[in-house]
Amino acid sequence: MIRLTRDGVITALLVVAALFVGSLVAERMPDPAAVLDRPFERHAGIGAPVPMRTGTLTVTGIRSGTQVSSYLDIAATQGVWLVADVEWTPTTEAFPLNAHAARVVAADGRRYGGTSEIATGCTRTQAGVTFVCALAFEMAPTALAGAALHVAASSSVDDADDVAVIDLGLDAAGAAALASAAGRVVLAEPHVKEP
Secondary structure: OOOOOOHHHHHHHHHHHHHHHHHHHHHOOHHHHHHHOOOEEEEEOOOOOEEEEOOOEEEEEEEEEEEEOOOEEEEEEEEEEEEEEEEEEEEOOOOOEHHHHEEEEEOOEEEOOOOOOOOEEEEEOOOOOOOEEEEEEOOHHHHHHOOOEEOOOOOOOOOOEEEEEEEOOOHHHHHHHHHHHHHOOOOOOOEEOOO
């Protein structure tokens, strides 16, 4: 028969408590594979530069309308075209800003972007030189409030790479103003930023 002493009971309770705390900590720790496979989000607002692996992105403003036109195309929508004016400075090589990988993510998780009727983006670039261009997204007007712009450093906003997450600062009033904008938003051809 085993005799329980006071020290033995205290030791047993401490071991049980340590195991309990250890299991709580272990269950709250993220899975290492899940952490490594997620995008590395770099958060900013309009006007703030976001350094990424391939370059630095700055969203300088947003516009909206029911039509959008580039130097090649014109497109209309029953919803709203949200246009983000951006500056892109590649770091060490002429890396284009991938407009097809950019997404606007609504507050409810809906994603807008990808291939569009309008050709946008900073495709002709030079390392260390800032280029001015625009990204256009056809959206539902109800998705504007709380939306954020996600721009990938490489091929996808879902890759384990840098992703700029830009808070567009759209509350209900700002979203209503953008949603009610009618007319055409004209996109300038991508060009070098003047000093």
